[in-house]
Amino acid sequence: MKIGLGLPIDDPALLLTWARRADAGPFSSLGLLDRLVFANPEPLVTLAALAGATSRIRLQTEVLIAPLHNTAMLAKQTATLDRMSGGRFTLGIGVGGREDDCLAAGIDIRRRGRRLNEQMTALRRTWAGEPYGEGAGPIGPAPATPGGPEVLFGGFTPAAIERVGRFGDGFLGAALPPEYMAPLFRDAEAVWEKYDRPGRPRLVAQANVALGPPSTVDRARHNIRDYYDFGGRADHVAAGVLTTARQIREAVEAFAGIGAEEVMLYCWSSDPAQPDRLADALF
Template sequence: MSIGPRAGVSGMGVGMTLPVMEPDITPETLHEWATLIDTGPYSCLSFGERIAFDNPDALTLLGAVAAWTSRVHLTTTVVVPQLHDPVLLAKALATGDRLAGGRLSVGLGVGGRDEDYAAVGADLADRTMADLAERASVLRRVWAGENLTGATRPVGPAPHREGGPELLVGTHGVRTLRHSARWADGLAGMTLDADVSGTDTLFDVARAAWAEAGRPTPRLTTSFWFALAETSADPRGQVHTHLRHYMNWIPASFVDALAPTAGFAGTLAELRALLARFADIGADEVQLIPTSDDPRQVELVAELLD
C-alpha cells in the first residue's frame, strides 16, 4: 500500500516520535512538537500506547494530532488490540484516519507488559499472534462495511482510504514476523541498541516471509531511542534517565545493564551517519524516539535532514 512520498536520508523516511513517555508531559508541549514535526522534513509523527502509566491515551491523542497537523503521516507504534474492544478500536482508528485525511498507519502488537492487560481486565491468554491476526481481521472487516454486531447498520465511519489504514506489525521476533506475513502490510520495528546488522537480518526475514505468502513487498520501518550531544551535556545519561522512568515494569538492575548501549547518544553528524547505514539496508523509514521533551531536538534533526 502506498502512503505517499517520504523525506529523509538517501530516500529513506525519517520520522519523529512525540515525547509521550516523558514525565509530566503537557498538552502545550505535545502541540509544539506536533507543529514542529508537521512543518519540518519528517516523514511521520509517531507515538505509542501504554495503559498503566501516565502517558496520554493513544486514541484520544490521535484525534488531537490529526487536528494539529496537515501534512505529516501519523503512525501508532504500537497499539495493542487486546487492550480494546476490536469493533470500538476499528471505529476509533477509522475516525482518526478520516480526521487526518488518510494520513494514518497503524502499528499493532501484542505488548510486553502484563500490568497493561491487568489494568483493563484483558486476558493474558489472548496475548498471542493468532489472536492479534484475528483482531486485525476484525478491523479490516469493520472498515469494509461488514455488519459484525447484528445492529441495524454497520459500525462506521468508513475510513478515509478504501480498505483502511495500512497495518504494520510491531515485533522484534523472527517467528512473530513470519506469522504476520499473512495479514500485515509491513513491519513497525524497534531496535533496542540501534543495531543495523540485526535490523538487516530481520528485514531479510520479512522480505522472504511476505514473498512466500504471496504478499506485496512489505513496508520496513524501525525505531530507536536517541539523545543529542548538542542538547544535552550527558546524552548517554539522558537515555539512562529516560529508560529508568519508561521501563518501570522491569527491575532497575536490568535497565541499568541495558542503558550503556541502548539507542543512540552522540552528535548530529554521528546520527546522520547511523541513519545512512539504515538507508543502506533498505529501511523505508526510521522513527526517532526522544529521551527528553526538549523541542530543540526536533529543530536540530530537521536541519540535519534538509
C-alpha cells in the same frame, strides 16, 4: 530516506508544539507509543488532537497494544482517526508484554497473540464496510484509506513477523541496531512472499535519540529507564541512546543499507528544540 519523529511522553502538553514544528519541517511521520499502566498519554486520543494541529505529516502508533482494546471500538476509533486526518494515519500494532497492562485491561496475557489475530480479521472486515458480526451491522465511519489505514506490525517473534504477511502492510522494527534488525527485515520479506502479497512490505526502523545539552540527554535516559524498568534491560537500552549528530546520521545510513524505507527517531526528552536540531543534523 524518510525520517520520522517518535514523540516524547513526559510532558503531553508540549506535543502540539512538537507536532507543529515537525509538520513545518522535513519530517515524514510522528509516532507515539502505547501503555496502559503508565503515565503516557493515550495514543489515539493524542494523535487525533495532533491531526488537527497538522496538515501534512503522518500520524502513527508505535505500537498500539491492540489486545488491551475492545475490538469494535478500536475499529471505530482507527477509522475515525484515518478519516479525520485525511488518510494520514498508520496503525503500528503489536501484542505488548507487560503483565500489569493485561491485568488492568482484564485480558489473559497468554492469549494476547491469538486475540490480536482475531482482532485483525475483525478490523479488516469492519474497515471494508462489512457487518461487524452476527446481529451487528457495519461500524462506521468509513476510513479515508480504502480497506483501512496502513498497518505495520512490531515485535521480534516469528508470530509477529508472520502477521506482516497475513494482515499487514509492513514491519516496524524497534530498539535494535541495524546488524540485528537486518535478519528481521529479511524474515518479513520472506513471509510477504510466502503469502503471495504484491510488491514488498514497508520496512520501518526505530532508533532512540536525544540531541541537545546534557540536561536533555540525562532526561531522556531517565525516561527510558523508567519505561523499560519492567524487563531488566533499562540500563542497556538507556546506554544505547544516540546523542550526537554523527551517530544519528550513521544509524540512518545503516538502516537505509538494510532496506529501511523510513527511520523513526524516538525522542525520550520533551525538549522542544530537538526537532530543529535533528532537522539541522540530517537535512
